Amino acid sequence: MLSTDLADLRAYMADNPGAVIEDVARERKVxxxxxxxxxxxxxxxxxxxxxxxxxxxxxxxxxxLTLIVHTDDGIFEFTGAVPAGEVGRGYFNLMQPKGLHGHLRHTRCAAIAFVERPFMGKTSAFIAFVNVDGSIMFKVFVGRDETRALRADQLARFRQLAERIGASAVP
Structure with a gap:
């Protein structure tokens, strides 16, 4: 991406921080x-x-909490507890017989983004697992309480996890 394109994208996101990430990527060809x-x-x-x-x-x-997979063909949402998992046979395997389960190609994860931003009039916090191609594998959203506010306990865990795994601000 040219520096002028990057500057333009940064300006756009500063003005529209709640824009749907996948839509912006598709529209701007990034x-x-x-x-x-x-x-x-x-x-x-x-x-x-x-x-x-x-x-x-x-x-x-x-x-x-809510786990979302957003593709060009649909948006899949799962609300519930994410099961523990373990690595085996080349995958991170979610170890649960019902509910959310499956096999994730964890070795394709290139980055983990911790994002806190406004979205649809509310504060939002999510973790995006980004693959080696620059696409989002899936997002895990901090849950909301009965008043639709972010759950304080999960938001604290979100921030603690970011610090624990060495997440740093993007320059």
Missing amino acids: TPHQVIEALPSPMVSMAGGDRFEIAMQDIAQWGE
């Missing part, structure tokens, strides 16, 4: 990773993808 990095620096910090297993094991202790 990766979702580039869109996340273009958010104002106080809104995003990044850690290496090699911290995938640590992040997922921690998230498994947070209780009910």
Whole structure:
């Protein structure tokens, strides 16, 4: 991406921090990773993808939250507890017989983004697992309480995890 394009993307995201990341990426012909990095620096910090297993094991202790997979063909949402997992046969395997379960190609995770930003009139906090192609594998959103505010306990865990795995602000 040219520096003028990057500056333009940064300006756009500063004016529209709640824009749907995947839509901006498609419209501007950039990766979702580039869109996340273009958010104002106080809104995003990044850690290496090699911290995938640590992040997922921690998230498994947070209780009910929302996991989203957003593709060109649909948006899949799961609300509930993310199960613990373990690495085996080349995958990070979510160890639960019902509910959310499956096999994640954790070695394709290049970065883990911690994002706190406004979205649809409310504060939002999520972790985006970004693959080696710059796309988002999936996002894990901090849950909301009965008043639709972010759950304080999960937001604290979110921030602690970012610090623990060495997430740093994007320059």
